[in-house]
Amino acid sequence: MNRKRFTCWHPSRRTFRGRKPLSAPGRTLTACEPLESRACLAAGGLDGSFGIAGKALGAFNAGWKEAAAATAVDSQGRVLVAGTVDFGMSKEFAIFRFLPDGTPDNSFAGAGHKYVSFNLGGTNDDSAVAIAVDDVGRIVVAGTVTTGAHGKDIAVCRLTANGLLDQTFDADGKVTVGFDLGGTNDDT
Incomplete structure (x- = not known):
């Protein structure tokens, strides 16, 4: 995808741009670029008890580019953030999990x-949204995944709750669907 996707909260208008943020008890969680999750209190300020000054950051190596696209919370209150990591020659889905704090x-x-x-x-352009x-x-x-010069x-x-690909889901934990209805075969 060529456009960047953000989940942002504008406290003065109480409106959302991009994807609607996920609410957890007492806070609103958002996914932002670079890959991070932010916790905002009902009054609109960052929740300082979450992560570092209200932000939980993904740990990438220097030189990698990352973008977050979506958040979820599991039954134990752990925060999941999905997005994309750009290694320079390829992009992959990136999934991070943070504890409730x-x-x-x-x-x-394991990491x-x-x-x-x-x-x-x-281009090996795989982007989680x-x-x-x-x-x-x-x-x-x-x-989305790039399947060739012009197809997506x-x-x-x-993934299992432990973060491993679920081998009971299409044998390798991954599946792609291509409608390929003509033109550029861009199914996204």
Whole structure:
């Protein structure tokens, strides 16, 4: 996707641009660029008890570019953030999990984050735009993948509650759907 997606809250107008933020008890969570989750109190200020000064940041290596697109909260109050990490030569889905206080959850995928690569050709441009948690704690992430020079398909991956690809979901935890109705085959 060429456009950047933000979830932002404008406290003076109480309106949202981009995706609607997810509310947790006593706070509103948003996903922003660079990859971070912010917790805002009902009065509109950042919740200083969440992360560092109200922000939970993804831990990337220097030189990588990242963008958050969506947030979810699991049954234990842990915050999940989905987005994209750009390694320079390819982009992958990026999923981070933070504890309810905004600190990284290092029990998630062994590092607090999981990168998921589809790498179907073209520019290897995989971008996550949505995240949800089901009733048993599995994490579903959806987005787009580049399939060639001009094609994009819809992509979905499912992770276990521990942050590993769920091998019971299409054998490898990932699936793509291409409608390919003509033209550029851009299904997004």
